[in-house]
Amino acid sequence: MQLGNEEIYKVPRAKNELVLRALSNSARYNILQQLSQGPMNISELARAINISQPTVTTYVNQLEKAGLIFCRLQKSSKGYNKICHTTYRGVSLFWETDSAETIEDEYNIDLPVGHYSSIDCVAPSFLATQAGIIASSEDFSRFFHPIRMQAELLLMTEGNVHYLFPYNIPDTHKILYLEVSAEICVALDRADCCADVSLTINNHRFAVHRMTTAVNKKSSNHLLEWYPKDLATTGQLYVWRVEADRSTLNDIPAGNMTLADLNLQPMQPIEISFEVKSPGKPPGGMIIFGKSFGQYNQDIRLTVVHEREAHRDEDRTR
Template identity: 35%
Template sequence: MIILQCIVPAVNNFIKMRSLRTMTLAGNEKKVPAPQLLEMAKALSSDLRLRILEVLGDKPMSVTELAKLLGFAQPTVSINVAILEEAGLIETAQRFGRGKQCSRTCDSIVLELPRSYGDISEEWKTVEMPVGMYNEFRVKSPCGLIGQNGLIGQVDEPRSFYLPERSGAMLIWFSEDGYVEYRFPNVLPSEADYKAIAVSAELCSEFIGYKEDWPSDITLSINGREIGTYTSTGDFGENKGAYTPSWWYGGTQHGQLTEWRVGADGSLLNGQPCSAMKINDLGLEREETIVVRFEVKAGARNRGGLNLFGACFGNEQQAIRLTFIR
């Protein structure tokens, strides 16, 4: 048995682990059985999530307060709070006069290591799709694709979206309305029971150059079923993206990490209810592939285009992630 102490110093965040033959834990502790180790490891594998746990050690806070204190966008904090809540490390509750507050559930964690083969079953699996590996699209100029070394094809030329080099794209964009569609493999066995499925990506609106206050309604659908619409507040170019190449300047720099999650009771967008679509409505057991579409509809109130970021652009080191949870 290993004791994982949730201690995150302000200067150098780390997890301190130590083995003890005899153990006595003071304070509030959480016991993690072997089948939940992978979920717990995922929850603790992010510096931002450790910082959230750190600041919640002092007092409960709202997502808005956390975002302001930590210097991250509110949707990004909401997603990470949802992951910590899923792992049982924090809980959210309505506090009179203060809105919805987040609080830490424990001060220490006891991990039970597996004793024999089969004690751990895979609780989640993620497939990451490069942004240029779309199967279908409909885009309008201005539009374009950027790879690690520069422009792919010609800027503002929709025909460039057919080029085979598109597979190496790290940033794609189009204006007004349109869509890009991806086909993910269903990597779980046909008899697997799904608890939830989640799609996450860094994205934002599209304006020539950039415009911080340019909204766009971006709808995600899975297997032709609409999950929910995220309204991006702008096309962000004032601050350099953490992973944006140094040679890229004067245009879009980063987006906002956004997650749609479909579970047994409905769908969530960045941790908040967005539709009644349920996991059983997606027909996952019947589909050979899972079709994911990012779309700005022609009839949308805010037809502000779309920027979609890969692992080497923006603030998040990821492309489009499809996560299976069972």
């Protein structure tokens, strides 16, 4: 329960490790100290502790996951700002656990952009590694060559791409939420371009999101000789989440999908599909960045947070 910064957080034993890990880093601790003075957004925190905004975003996510802070999106003239708040004045940790206590686990799978099960796109579209383009719409058969597994960037002007994520959480566990995250952006780095992007999970679709071209930071991609000069080099980290009673995109309501709709079954893969349409002229298209591109060190990530019952004897034998 979020009580502002007026109470002591009695950390559930299941989160002891998360909290200790969060507090073990001086930069994350500095973020907590800054927020103890009042709410701040990501750019304000980055300036205050003199580290990059992507790093602050990563640290904020870790602190939020540990229950030490909470964040809200606030509309601004340039879109939305993530405003961070401290949750409590301090923490209190205990080693013993009650036999009925539950343990919260996190299941993560990352798939590189080239590990799709099927793809259908129109020209111009391509797959790339740091060394250069390895498949393009000039020879569509290359999109199914084994070399595609090495790709870490996918550009689609229009089309869809499907991924199968392994899933093996027992049905006796309670699923708290499921997330899909990826760094994406409008491909053409022009102010008059846009793209309509939608994500589908097990044949259930989120609301369509219109991406517009933002002023992007230049990454090392623009130093690559082969990289087209008119393409964006960084994107935004988009996080689609499905909970028991709602679905969101970056904390904004994004449709009526619920966990029950997904019909998650142990040992059955979860199908994730991206679709892009480019309504304007010139067509904006979409880029999905992998680890070697953009500004976030991740591929397409599936996260499932689930809860299981902890038993005293089990905890003592760990």
